[in-house]
Amino acid sequence: MRQREKAKLRKEMLKRRSSMSKKQVQTLSDKIIATLTKFPIFTDGKNIMTYLSFNNEINTFNLIKHCMENNKRVIVPYCEERNIRIIPSEIKDMSKELVKNKFGFYEPKHDYLRPFNHNNIDMIIVPGLAFDKRCYRIGFGKGYYDRFLSRIKPEIPTIGLAYSFQIVDRILEEDFDVPLDYVITEKKIIVKG
Numbered sequence: 001m002r003q004r005e006k007a008k009l010r011k012e013m014l015k016r017r018s019s020m021s022k023k024q025v026q027t028l029s030d031k032i033i034a035t036l037t038k039f040p041i042f043t044d045g046k047n048i049m050t051y052l053s054f055n056n057e058i059n060t061f062n063l064i065k066h067c068m069e070n071n072k073r074v075i076v077p078y079c080e081e082r083n084i085r086i087i088p089s090e091i092k093d094m095s096k097e098l099v100k101n102k103f104g105f106y107e108p109k110h111d112y113l114r115p116f117n118h119n120n121i122d123m124i125i126v127p128g129l130a131f132d133k134r135c136y137r138i139g140f141g142k143g144y145y146d147r148f149l150s151r152i153k154p155e156i157p158t159i160g161l162a163y164s165f166q167i168v169d170r171i172l173e174e175d176f177d178v179p180l181d182y183v184i185t186e187k188k189i190i191v192k193g
Contacts, residue, residue, distance in 0.1 A: 013129040029059035045122030049075040052106040058161040086148040135180040135192040149178040
């Protein structure tokens with residue numbers, strides 16, 4: 001997909017997402033998270049990596065709480081801007097260990113960075129603005145997740161969380177794009193294929 005087409009799709013999805021009410025976000029997020037938490041890959045996993053939601057993304061904060069209450073380790077991304085890379089970092093207390101960065105999303109405070117070996121992660125939950133039926137995704141365009149996902153072992157499952165309107169027929173992938181294994185919406189589970 002050409003950069004202009006990706007930019008247009010990003011803009012359209014951001015507009016649709018920002019038009020959602022807080023109630024819509026929470027209702028659909030609860031449905032999606034309920035499906036995820038019953039998924040065998042999730043129930044069997046002990047080390048769960050997830051993004052920290054913002055701006056009407058599928059709300060992951062209740063998921064993090066659920067993980068902590070069920071003795072799962074929670075790993076979140078710390079985005080190192082200088083090298084455009086994600087450093088997986090374990091969090092233990094959301095109320096005191098997170099801070100908003102200059103882009104407006106939460107990440108671990110420097111004092112609470114606990115780098116976690118990406119090979120020990122059991123499952124990775126990935127954000128996105130749009131996903132296709134083959135589990136390719138479009139993010140914000142910086143490439144943080146594509147770089148990160150290209151470094152992990154292929155047997156570590158990757159799951160995107162999306163509203164059904166974020167599913168498009170096809171995203172024309174580029175060489176550096178990495179498909180996910182699954183995408184979960186409020187209506188269905190899409191399997192890579």
